[in-house]
Amino acid sequence: MRIEELCADVLMFVGDAYESVATAFIDGRNVLLIDALGSEADAQWLRAVLCDRMDLSVRLIATTHFMSDHIAGLTRFPEAWVMAHRHHRHTFLSQNRPVAAFYREPDLVLDNMALRWGRHQLRFLFNPGKTMDHVSVDVPTADLAFAGDNIVGNIVYLSKADPLLQRAAIGRIGQFGRRRIVGGHIGVFDAPVLDHALHYLERIQESVVRILLTEPMDEAPYRIKAIRIEDCIAPQVEPTAFEQEWHQNNLDVIVAQSVFALDASLAAVRSAA
Template sequence: MLMFVGDDHESVATAFIAGDDVLLVDSLGSQEDARRLQSSLCGEMGKTVRIVAATHFMSDHIAGMRLFDEATTIAHRHHRHTFLSQNRQVDAFYREPQVLFDGDLRLRWGRHELHFLHNPGRTLDHISVDVPSADLVCAGDNIVGNTVYVSKADPTLIRGAVKRMRQLGRGTVVGGHMGRFPPAVLDNALHYLDRLQLAVLRIRIDVAMPDVNGHIAAIAIEDCLAPGIEPSAFEREWHQHNLEAIVAQSTFSLDAALAVRRERA
């Protein structure tokens, strides 16, 4: 197994190699990154990419799908919903998947059996790729390092997706961005989400309406991270994106309203 991290959004592609054949899980976020991936696998190593599977159908993870035009493509059946609902849609990267599945899919590749598990969280089409024989799971964007990205998603779905991956008990977690992590990254991501939600709820309940958005925008990532975790520049950047999304989409407003209702009951 090889892992590639591109320059664009630090997107990750994971290559499972069986002889001269390669199965890719995700294919990076730009044509430049995808061409370097192709040059490394096909040019330098002499391999042929036979399958390209997507953990989810966002443009920053599928740039290589059209580049490896002879490869079979795999995605969840809700892939179009994700592609059309993303913030940064790149139509030039879109390639119709040849194999669609709904629940789970198992695929033997060399000495490994890959379990493609529908695990909706960050997106409705999200897939976790569990590889027991390699003691790893590909998490896609259900985590962003030691954090999560809420964007337009339901945070409850993200929390459930991370917990399902944690139940697998794998020793390595490959993120959709940044690279590979020890299993504690899943607990760290849940801690971040829980603390972020708690901070927003306190503001929505206790702060007067004109000041709510300003207080949310000032939430520090350090107040949300698990003890002992130092944020990377990438995690800091996406924490800011979280705060912007929470303000723009009134994220956690329903949870705040329900909390107030329970207190008054």
Template structure:
């Protein structure tokens, strides 16, 4: 697992076991705050050990940015911490969390010890969390997922964007227009760093370019997939839509972005096809 020091009090851990997913540790004199956990216990235990070494006051809060398994499965390793999320995250986990975890354990033995935790403190639009001279502004930022949130560490000028910002936007079971709106929110903040949900930490000079290219990518794939559907072409025609022609590299995340790009195209094809059939 990789560890990156972003500011004096903010550290980011990047998984080497699953898709470079990230977890963030915020250190304060009154306790640590963890934003997202890592899916495999062996890595999240390292995050916990680090936080406790650096923060004698213990771990006060764990913030879950959305309900996806790769961000929440380590939360049971922080039983003393209050769990915070969007209201929809709690509702989704209560509805399907246990069944999804059982399926994951059946497929991945390394998850055998994982237990489902349900957030206790939830919010709808915004939540301000103050701890040890730190102000953390949690804001609803749907698009990647309906329940997605971002965490703005105001004094540090750091945004933990989670999967709102990734090397290629992922909209499967999400909404491209909502994600574009959430991305635009980022440009209004005075930031030094953005922590991506997967991949490395963005520096100040990279933030606007990344946001703009992500919005441009979403426009590009919508336009190209819509053209294919309108022409009555089969799904196989999606292979002609190159990720780099839409402004994103095929290299990050060990090449996983190419698979995510294809998943976006398949999802949009089905969505636009349904729109066309409904309008006919």
């Protein structure tokens, strides 16, 4: 678990579970959290640092999306209000492994809104991509944008997602024009990470569609699971161990959930026309 100062009054916490990220905006003794880490142990650590060690009070927790690996701390801060998009239950129920113990009904439900916290203006934008409740957060006063799980470092994660929505969501985050991007996992990145994620999404889609169009049906799953991250990642980007792990998860998901099967069908129709 680690802590990184993004500004004098903005701290980023990265937990052990899934390298999930939570970010604290500090106004005096009051804290606004964006996301709340991915395990009970990490959530306890977060509370210990903020409340016990720093003597701060978490007043509001804003979620980028309502998946269990980002909301473990909601119940650890009962005094805080929770804010989520109105489609939060859809996302929670659509998970592969929802953790009911982490669920807490939001106090505030939103589509789009702006909020001032201390010296910072936070703009919350409904930005469906990886999930249907995704909210991106633009913080011009800190030159930060929060992507949630619309990116996973320099790649994307495809489980139960529409790649077209993901592509559009990443593009909208880029339109904020911020120099630093906070992901739902791993940490903070320079702005080119958005282009890297789009590059990965385009390349893995091209590879899968090509296999589905050219390989026998019984051979295609094996060929898909053999796609190398080096053939998908952006040039000059060295994939981290976390990105390599989730690339392998992507390959399993693509086979199990028939991701890009529609794209392959549409490509076949265009080719025959």
